Amino acid sequence: MMMMMMPRCFVSLIQAFFLSLVLLLLHHVGGESQAASSHHRELLAYRRPLQDCPGCTTTTTTTASSLPALHYDPDLKDVNIVATYSDHHGNIRLGSVKMGHLSSSWLFHNPLLPLPNNNKPPSQLVTPRDSFQNDSRMEESASYSSTNQTENHFPHVEFTSPAKLKRQSLRQERRAQRTLELIQQDKESDKQMQEAAIHKSMTFENSLVGKYSIWRRDFESPNADAILKLMRDQIIMAKAYAHIAKSKNASNLYLFLMQQSRENQRVLGKATSDADLPSRALEQAKAMGHALSLAKDELYDCHELAKKFRAMLQSTERNVDGLKKKGTFLIQLAAKTFPQPLHCLSLQLAADYFLLGFNEEEEDVVKKDAKFEDPSLYHYAIFSDNVLATSVVVNSTVLNAKQPEKHVFHIVTDKLNFAAMKMWFRVNAPADATIQVENINDFKWLNSSYCSVLRQLESARLKEYYFKANHPSSISAGADNLKYRNPKYLSMLNHLRFYLPEVYPKLDKILFLDDDIVVQKDLAPLWEVDMQGKVNGAVETCKESFHRFDKYLNFSNPKISENFDAGACGWAFGMNMFDLREWRKRNITGIYHYWQDM
Template sequence: MDKKIELQMRNAAINSSRNFNNKVRGSYNIWRQEFRLVNTDSTLRLMKDQIIMAKLYATIALSQKEPDMYALLMKRIKESQTSIGDALIDSELDSSALERAKAMGHVLSSARDVLYSSGEVSRKLRVMLQSTELNIDAVKKQNSFLVQHAAKTVPMPLHCLHMQLTTDYYFRDYVTKEHFDDDALKAGQYKEKLEDLSLYHYAIFSDNVLAASVVVKSTVANANEPEKHVFHIVTDRLNFAAMKMWFITHPPQLATVHVENIDNFKWLNSSYCSVLRQLESARLKEYYFKAHDPSSLSDGNENLKYRNPKYLSMLNHLRFYMPEIHPKLEKILFLDDDVVVQKDLTPLWDVDLKGMVNGAVETCKESFHRFDTYLNFSHPKISENFDPHACGWAFGMNMFDLKEWKKRNITGIYHYWQDLNEDRKLWKLGTLPPGLITFYNLTYPLNRTWHVLGLGYDPAVDIAEIDNAAVVHYNGNYKPWLDLAISKYKPFWSKYVDVDNSHVRRCYEGKQ
């Protein structure tokens, strides 16, 4: 650019600062009608731009031994920063902001007259830009780590609830004995219900009592015939007592709940189950835990989300063993523990899956959430067997036809691909990539209103879409039981929390 033209442009900008008028000329529109603001942020943006230029000139003044100019620039920077404070729009600025902006404009004009050199200014701007980019990258990494850390940490109130329930289960014998005696009387009818093909069966795998209780309560509350619904909950040894105690003392009205311990599945061993063998391997533990090992999940070579403990939990992989867990059933609806049911789900049992094994809602939009998002298509085993543009779908609410499952040997297909992926070259950790592979060309697309996703990461999910959904899913880090939760989505979940329970009140009293 010609130096004369550049000087003219800079003079025009400085004159604009001197003569700046703070009058609001119109409203500012960001994407959607609901985000319209009465006030603009034009003054705020101007002041921030002025601060950047003042810092630039201050560094030049320091290098050129102009202490008076340096001191004046630093004074104006401090004044402007004080006026801005935490403001996001002009109306939140300090009343002195406009005068500060004008004063800064005069100082920048003087600095330009004394210090301006296009080469020096360009060089300093490049240095500032590079430094800012490095700072942004560092903050992004730190933010990602902190979000992941917060997402995988068990909140103290939830830990408290589990401890209280576990104590009740083991030490309040008079409570459990009464319920177990009653259970013994119903044992015959109870067992029949667990295998009754005329009833509606649900599979839930969870180590979170509060989350599982919301899934069950919301489903029953919206069911037309709650007495026909049977919930099969599998949890781990650590949380079995708490989960069992909750549903002993809070049985859903008319519906049936059966809680099992994953350790009681004797068929689930490393000789049969590929992923269990891999989860127990030293290689995977090294990959997962040793941050400084070349093969590990360091910040530089992998996404931090794979450090979430759920990827090492066998509960997360039980969805691939439905016929082994429920050998007498023909259809079962799988629900994640971070969903809320808002409508009667029984019509799903009448959906014709057209010979497919898995009924699920597809998630692809344009180029997003297609197979190449999840799988490594540079590997020949993937590129030769799958279409990179095939549409992805969601786990979280899935209707499984167990007769077709057995017929097509779905668990065998899953084992085959898990064995091939022992070195994690086909996909990283998680259950969706092997799910996409296992159920490839065996998934029937359900209407999107059955399952609306994104409440655990996307603040822009349409509220009307949520209201119309049969199931809403808090997939992502911002679970509704965490402080991280997106506040406008939390009521959809919290209204099904049993706040009258004494343990819930005691453990959560400081969170109200």
Template sequence: MAFPSTSSVAYPRSLSPLRRCPGFLALLVAVLLFLSFQWAQGSRELSWMPQCTVYLISSNDIYEGMDNADKTIAYTNQDGRIRLFKVTTREFLSSSIWKNPLLPKDTEPVAEIQEIAEEQLLATGSEVSNLSSTETLETRTDPIKLKREVFRRKRKEHRIQELLQVDKEAELHMRNVATNRSRNFSNKVRASYNIWRLQFHHTNTDSTLRLMKDQIIMAKVYATIAHSQKQPDMYALLMKCIKLCQEAIGDAHMDYELDSSALERAKAMGHALSSARDVLYNSDEVSRRLLVMLQSTELNIDSVKKQNSFLVQHAAKTVPMPLHCLHMQLTTDYYFRDGTIKEYFHDAALKEEEDKAKREDRSLYHYAIFSDNVLAASVVVRSTVTHAKEPEKHVFHIVTDRLNFAAMTMWFIRHPPLPATVHVENIDNFKWLNSSYCSVLRQLESARLKEYYFKAHDPSSLSDGNENLKYRNPKYLSMLNHLRFYMPEIHPKLDKILFLDDDVVVQKDLTPLWDVDLKGMVNGAVETCKESFHRFDTYLNFSHPKIAENFDPRACGWAFGMNMFDLKEWKKQNITGIYHYWQDLNEDRKLWKLGTLPPGLITFYNLTYPLNRNWHVLGLGYDPAVDLAEIENAAVVHYNGNYKPWLDLAVSKYKPYWSKYVDLDNSHIQHCYMSEQ
């Protein structure tokens, strides 16, 4: 409040003597000094101000600089006397707002923003009284920032409400699912229930069996120690327990197969081992004995592996008795043409004359099969005709050896795959196939190759453990295996032919293969390289300069078994001549071992067109982990390897794909295979 100037006011006469009274002035000065002293003491009791009028001192300072935390206030009490005191912003309520009467009303902050400002100040841990001289309250409570904070708070509250609603809905959904699950739950095997997974619960365990085997191992260790320390009683006790436990185990593989006395003998062995441990235990000695046993066991394992490899190779190259019986029965019927057999031959002769033109008809679908296995060849033909959309247009050219020609011919005379055409030929009728023309025949007649196969001192015996034992298989000596390199000579009037191995099964129509554009390549085949497997360096000797100079060791390999050959391109590029060149270089077997795939990779190098993998799936003769989905979707499945489907070695889960095409109603098959069982 402004006081009126003394120059513009007329004082009453009653007061005029005061002006001339110096004592009065001294008293007035004393009163002012007293009031100043009271102000300095910081008297700030608002309760002293009932029904008083308050005046803000230095209002410009208050509103221009909020950093002044201490404010001076003047007021008049009930007696009309003027009083002064000092307050700070902390003494106002949290809802109080500084109002500047000089500013418009629309620029004044609202209570909500003021509340947020004070919360921010409290969150920073600072107080108004501690603000520095350079940091003002105005900057800490910027209106724009405060409004943003208000919006953030509202969004946060809205989001919290949404999450709470979602949580309630999710909880209700989970509760309903749990209720339905409990209603439909059925535990049929309650006696076998446990807190773990039911499928891991085994009724027949081998825990007791494994315990007894471990006991035998430790008993042998302590028995050798007892024998070396000349303790015959302990040695005899342990050996007796070992013998009893071995008798109880027998050939058991599970606990239920153990002898009824197994538990009692295991307990007796436990007591014997406890006694031996008290007397004979020495950690160094026991460790040494166990190490010796481990080394001996490893040697036994290596020996068993070699024996297993030898037996598998031997079984793979051995003709099963039922299959041999089938060939003999068919051969007998071929040469003794009595009764109804004569009628079969008469009909076959007539059909052969009718089908003679088909053998050279380029508009038909021609297949080449080289086999000495009647049953295998019959499955290939039957499975192909079964899935052919136009079976009358399919012609099968089967070439076999002199020994099996009668049986092969007799089978297809009695079981022709009508309306398809089958023509069986004897390899001995190919007069052009002689040692002067064919490199392989010339090598087969050489003394070195005969020595490699037939000499007793050659490392084909089990004791030498030859890693290339599989190459001693007689099929590598058979010329039937190499006829695939003479396609134009065998079929001079054909343009295209599909080669099929006798260990394949056809599951789809193969006629679309004739429409595949080989783009000038000679051989259409499925590539077999997966990561580092089945590449050229797997089959060829790249330490030889001839191989290293002409081929890429990382080139992708492919497979024989289902191959589309363009015979026109074959003749144009002289593929047979290339084959002869490399066969002559490999006479001493330094470029590759025996077989047809290595020379095939060389002969058709950069001349092979990759077909889609679904056309040809391999590995059913050696790999038990072939994807069943790939097998089902494959056009041709191939039993390459030793585990052929007609052998007892066959992988059981793959055998049905082949056996369903065997004519089990055939009298010869029933006679040979049923009698074997």
């Protein structure tokens, strides 16, 4: 009986053991199912970690009860989250959930802050990785603890770091601020332009500004001659169409165009700008435009017009070339000749001088005036045989002088023109200024024994050079020396300038003026110029190569090449200030004689 009961108890024990094992397995399977469901539910509960802001760093612990309001933020509920994780079999899975589906049981933790609850891990914890790892992307680990202390790791999730989000936010703020600044600058610029336009319109002067010189235009707009140019172009077009109309026997149109062209020409007159045109100029331009429009409708032929314009251009060029040559000839003629009424001016002046007895009066008058030798006055030297040219120089100088009574003119001429020069300045003497007229033949010291040039003028070689027939047969053949073969260089008046200290022994400074200049301002300040011990003060003329010494001197001669610089500057004798004291001290006349006698 006892034996039978033991197996029966043993069987019951075994059954109880297997029953408890089955219950345990069922409980374990249920736990795993619950854990898997919990994993999915906790994945849905994931959201972006809180940014590192003052409001976030001040809270030391975060409980599940404080998070639901964040999970259901309406602005974030549609944000998708993609995460990778491994299931309980070790397989890698991908999951995608929306922010609105996240659970409120998750706790977000900043890794830079201590763990909540005194470093004790909560039941659910999301910890982002360091922001400098994995290209500034964060990893998060989620741990889940079941009721039986079973611990599993939540899959890793990558997302944008708070630092990068902060930089993006700051960048957007800077862009917005810069946009506002640019808009404000644009508004300020527009406002300034409007104010400037208003100010200009209020101060605009529409009255015509007159011209003070026929050679210069002032205060004219770039389009001051727009109508003038238009009417001139219309005349050219009208002539072209008129010739085409004539070739096609359209006589009425030809006459109409020529009439309009003449009318345009009458309106233009001698106008040089729109301001000079009459008031009906614009109406005439419109009428001519209507005529050209009619001609274009009937006669326009591109090839024919091009041919006509080409012929007109060639004809105009020939006319321009002819006028240039004529102008050059007339300029030379005017420079070398006198107008016909003045051909006998010197003869008439000389006759009047002797007929009126002025020559006898001169003998009774004291020869020397005190002003002629006063070094405190402004002295001028003019050596010329041209009465009118000398008068122009003297009158223009006196006219521009502020103190004409202090200006003394020393005029030296030859014996042939002495009487005419004396008579002219006796009758036409400038007010207040002092005039002295002298005859070069009265300078007895100026003879061939003292002056090298006079000895050369008497030589047969020089006479052969200027007067004999063995010159080049054409002007072009001797053009290189033509200027220096002018017989005027034989006149001693042309060389007297090298003897100024002898002509005016009691003067300290003198201004030499040529007879081909016109003075336009007061010359008195020239006497105040510090010449720094130099003898001659001349106008700068070295801007061009033809004023260098190599154009005047023969540098193939060793004496010339050894003593002179071929590139040295020459000067013009039109206006020269001479310091006669330095001249005498350095014996410039002796140096001149040395080179003349060589």
